Amino acid sequence: NAGVTQTPKFRVLKTGQSMTLLCAQDMNHEYMYWYRQDPGMGLRLIHYSVGEGTTAKGEVPDGYNVSRLKKQNFLLGLESAAPSQTSVYFCASSSSGGSYEQYFGPGTRLTVT
Amino acid sequence: AQRVTQPEKLLSVFKGAPVELKCNYSYSGSPELFWYVQYSRQRLQLLLRHISRESIKGFTADLNKGETSFHLKKPFAQEEDSAMYYCAPAAYSGAGSYQLTFGKGTKLSVIP
Numbered sequence: 001n002a003g004v005t006q007t008p009k010f011r012v013l014k015t016g017q018s019m020t021l022l023c024a025q026d027m028n029h030e031y032m033y034w035y036r037q038d039p040g041m042g043l044r045l046i047h048y049s050v051g052e053g054t055t056a057k058g059e060v061p062d063g064y065n066v067s068r069l070k071k072q073n074f075l076l077g078l079e080s081a082a083p084s085q086t087s088v089y090f091c092a093s094s095s096s097g098g099s100y101e102q103y104f105g106p107g108t109r110l111t112v113t
Numbered sequence: 114a115q116r117v118t119q120p121e122k123l124l125s126v127f128k129g130a131p132v133e134l135k136c137n138y139s140y141s142g143s144p145e146l147f148w149y150v151q152y153s154r155q156r157l158q159l160l161l162r163h164i165s166r167e168s169i170k171g172f173t174a175d176l177n178k179g180e181t182s183f184h185l186k187k188p189f190a191q192e193e194d195s196a197m198y199y200c201a202p203a204a205y206s207g208a209g210s211y212q213l214t215f216g217k218g219t220k221l222s223v224i225p
Contacts, residue, residue, distance in 0.1 A: 031210070035215075040217060041217055042199055042214075042215030042216050042217045042218055043157075043199070043215040045212055045214075048210065056210070058212065059212075059214075090157065092157075097203075097205075101159045103158075104158065105156065107156075
């Protein structure tokens with residue numbers, strides 16, 4: 001099992017460009033999450049999904065969109081990148097909410113110049 | 114608003130010394146509580162959860178509802194414990210889902 005994988009690992013964008021980050025999990029988990037981590041900050045939830053075809057906003061959703069067309073994939077889109085979106089992005093999945101463990105991907109380091 | 118505070122950014126202890134990583138939370142209701150850990154060049158992973166009452170790698174965490182704290186403790190630190198530790202309460206956010214709120218983290222450095 002690969003667990004949770006993220007594509008790409010690194011990316012540099014110019015202000016105004018768009019891109020999509022892909023998260024894939026092979027554990028048949030219902031829940032998936034996108035977080036961002038900035039220096040000196042904890043992880044902050046951007047968006048999450050409680051099942052295929054559903055998405056919901058987290059703590060910092062502005063400037064991002066997500067889609068969950070397939071259960072195993074959760075896409076994070078930046079339509080018009082801004083320098084404030086320079087961060088490390090982590091995807092996670094869990095079999096359910098509550099006391100269930102979240103499994104994390106290795107992260108994507110995004111720089112917006 | 115839900116808040117979680119880890120007051121120490123960096124904690125250095127000598128090998129064999131006791132360790133206590135502090136976590137205080139401000140939540141309505143009764144959140145479920147977790148500690149996550151990130152070792153160098155590894156993914157963030159679950160260390161322990163309150164509901165399991167477990168001890169993982171010698172670490173335990175006691176919930177003090179009166180003080181709203183969930184401090185992580187280990188009686189004798191080992192070099193391999195050096196890592197970044199995050200306290201993460203989970204609160205119900207509706208529609209059957211819970212959200213984790215991560216603290217800013219404490220970097221534990223164990224000195225040989």
